[in-house]
Amino acid sequence: MIHSRCSTSTDEPVDLPEFSLSPPALSAEPSTSSPSKKSIGSRVERPTECLVCGRSAHGYHYNVASCNGCKTFFRRMCLSGRSFSCKLDRDCFDLTKRKTPAKCRACRLQRCLSVGMDPGAMEVDEKAASSSTYKSLLKRSKVKEEDQDDCQIIALVSNNSKKPWELVKSLENKLQNTIDMLVYLESKVEKFRKSSYNPDWNEMDGLEFLLKTESRIGFADRYGPMKECPIRSDQKKLPPPPHPSSAKFGGPKHNPDRKQWMYFNLFTTVEYAKTFMFFHRLDSRDKFILTKHITLSCMNLHLSYISVARKSEVLTNPDGTSFPSRTQAHYTSKTMSVAPLIRYQIQYIEYTLLKAICLCNPAVPDLSHHAQEILSKEREKYADALFDYCLRTRNDGPSHFAQLMQIFDVLERQQKLQKDLHLLYILPTLAHAPKCLVIRVIEDIMES
Incomplete structure (x- = not known):
């Protein structure tokens, strides 16, 4: 899902509709429609951060990692029978704008709902269940669950239900x-890449800092497009980089008028991941582990598709500069995912679905069981959508789908090669570089 909406009344929708489609495909994982059927014991690691307020979590409450305070607040609000509205700007729980949340019950309840707290997970007596607020939230939760669980559609066909068509x-x-x-x-995302927003990497204190802030994709509208895009032909030729053996080499200084594209492309990919609602259901540790592993692959897929769309093997930046040249040693590591996209004649919609599947990788090492469950279900949704699209648009739908899924093997090899080259040639020189020249975001992602 892309960004949740904040409402002033508990009777209004909380979120944009989540991406939903999940006939069984990649996973044989059973559907769970009630909390009693979920394996709480599979969460072997205690969550560290409350997804509502950001304080220390005490466990999983109503299916969400949260503290006891937010657990008690959500239950009290669901059973109160009252509705509240925000008297400020509906951003009281936006921790990127304030160090601690404001005391606003409307925004706090909105946050509880947006991160996935389920009123159906409560144990309530008959009197409490008659609360109008509880009934409204429970009904909304059931509608959302039905939208997310398309396996129910298959069961409806067999009995006295809607017609199959x-x-x-x-x-x-x-x-x-x-x-x-x-x-x-x-x-x-592409509008963001082409925008004039170009933050100094010293302002972005590494990957962990990026993950604690809200997505900046919307900054493209605020800053507008890049000036002189594409740049003049006499400016396209960049000075050759210093030899890696030079102890003074630490990368280019930040130029507000020219983007350092490796940094900005990785930065953009992290912002892309943060627009998905499921991503915010992960705890901070799982977010860091996941983005550290998938960001480079997603970025390579993005850049390779842009190259293919332009019918070129050369990767071209939005400002018109190209990289790398065939004579450079790292040419293969940058372009090896271009060939399979050309060979399989990938379409734009196939690319967008493939990128979402690449993001939802439950096989990343060291993820918690909770994160693996979430990512498995999300990957299944996008894989089912891609399979259905291949069936509807290709004569060889199943085999074409299989070919597209093989691209992930190439992306994994490409990522490993890039990290190895960084470790061998770049990392040793950074030990002698001034701190202001070291781009922490790149180093965090490139670290094996």
Whole structure:
């Protein structure tokens, strides 16, 4: 999902519709519609951060890692029968704008709902269950769960339910909604890359700092497009980089008018990941581990597709500069994912779905069981959407789908090669570089 909405009343929708489509495909994981069926014991690691307020978490409450204070608040609000509105700017729980949340019950409840707290997970008596607020939130939760669990559609076909063609139409609509949302997101991402927003990497204190702040994709509208884009031909030729053996080499100084594209492309990919609602259901440790592993692969897929769309093997930046040249030693490591995209004649929608699948990688080492469960379900949704799209648009749908999934092997090899080259040639020189020249975001992601 892209960004949650904040409402002034508990009767309004909380979120934009989540990407939803999940007939069983990559995973044989059973569907769980109630908290009693979820394996709490599988969460072998205690969560460290409350997803609502950012303080220390005490466990999983109503299916969300949270502290006892937010657990008690959510239960009290659900059973109170009252509704509240924000008297400020509906950003009282935006921790990027304030160190501690403001005392606003409307925004706090909104935050509880947006991170996934489920009123259906409560144990309530008959009197408490009659609360109008509880009924409203429970109904909303059930509607959302039905949208996320399309396996129910298959069961409906067999008995006295909707006609099969109506169910097929419903599933097709959900598949199309998923595609439309990803296409829209990708357009926003590319607009962000082409914007004049160019923060100094010294302001971004590494990957962990980026993950603690809200997504900046919307900054593209605030800053507008880059000036002189593409740049003049007489400016395209960049000075050759110093030899890696030079002890003074630490990378270029930040130039507010010219982007350091390796940094900005990785930065953009992290911002892309932060637009998905499921990403914010992960604790801070899992977010760091996941982005450290998948950012380079997602970035390579993005840049390679842009190259293929331009019918070129050369990777070209939005300002018109190209990299790398065929004579450079790292040419293969930068371009090896271009060839399979050309060979399989990948389409734009296939690329957007493939990128989402690449993001949702439950096989990343050291992830908690909770994160693996979330990522498995999300990957299954996008894989099902891609498979359905291949069936509808390709004569060789199943085999084409299999070919597209093989691209992940190339992306993994490419990522490993790039990290090895960075370790061998770049990292030794950075030990002697001034601190202001070391780009922490790159170093965090490149670290094996």
